[in-house]
Amino acid sequence: MMRRYFLRFGILGLFAIHGVALDATLLRELELDYWVYAVAFTPDDRCLITCERLATEGGEVGGFLKVWEVSSGVLIKTIEQEEGGNISMALSPDGKLIAASSDDGIIKIWDSSSAKVIHSFKGNRFALRSLDFSSDGTLLASASDDNTVRIWDLSQGSLKYVLSTTKESVDSVRFAPKGTIVYGITEGSSSKVKGWELSTAKELFAFGNDVSSMDISPDGSRIATANRDGMVQLWDAETGNEHKLLGRHENGGRNILIQSLCFSKDGSYISIGDSEGIIKIWDLETGCVVCTLQAHKSDVTTLQFSLNGKLLASGSIDRTVKIWSLSSSN
Secondary structure, eight states: OOOOEEEEEOSSEEEEEESSEEEEEEEEEEEOSSEEEEEEEOTTSSEEEEEEEEEOTTSOEEEEEEEEETTTOOEEEEEEEOSSOEEEEEEOTTSOEEEEEETTSEEEEEETTTOOEEEEEEOOSSOEEEEEEOTTSSEEEEEETTSEEEEEETTTTEEEEEEEOTTOEEEEEEEOTTSSEEEEEEESSSOOEEEEETTTTEEEEEEOSSEEEEEEOTTSSEEEEEETTSEEEEEETTTOOEEEEEEEOEETTEEOOEEEEEEOTTSSEEEEEETTSEEEEEETTTTEEEEEEEOOSSOEEEEEEOTTSSEEEEEETTSEEEEEEEEEEO
16 A cells, blocks of 8 residues: 655654654743753643753752643643752652652652652762653652662552662663663663662663663553664564664754654654754654644753653753644644
């Protein structure tokens, strides 16, 4: 069967379409005060939480968590991180808890309604690069420059497991949806994705090379990675074997560093953001790029799809967060 190809120019960028068109329209632009490190939609998609990091030449550090109404762009709530600068943020699956980490090794967890701190964890000796809640919201994983991934029990308010990488810092961490395996990008000589079994703290496998970003599919079957040379790949999450090579991210024949990557909530798409402000969306069924946007003036540090799949949020060190409305058309 012959496939139909479409090429469409829009005000916001070039849409390269294979089969079914994916249109992206800028719905909302949020002006923030500092660099944006993370974004998260609430489970009802009504609000977006942003994580900003303040860092001055004089050594002052700090951070802010802000809650915005998506429909209006109105700022609803601000939570200030007074000690240490925010590096990463995670929202619990039920939206009731917000966790943020800092470069002083401290994790704070707030009640999202009252904005009160309910846990403060100190165990990592160096900067915390990434956080992730388990799918049932009972555990929190933290990745650190101290060569460990630590698993925190939220019901007990204590450390439960320590997963060691020996001499490699960990830049990113993700729970498998079933919660039995934790994945992390280790920042060693080749920056691989490693998988650990929680109950035994045993390393199961390592794969990839020069990995800069990763995410796990909602059903837990696949892991998407981006390499520093712009290569985007899919892997079998249970074995670490390569599943599919999607292609190389380029601009004008140049390989560009991919800074962020995420799956859509139904696992149909992945989106990547690069160091030059470009966003691309891949259709995983066809393996084709279906949308390309010149979205920001600088690095796209974070991306997230809404639960209903109709929105994509992007954040950047250009101090903006943009919310894109996505729709399919023939």
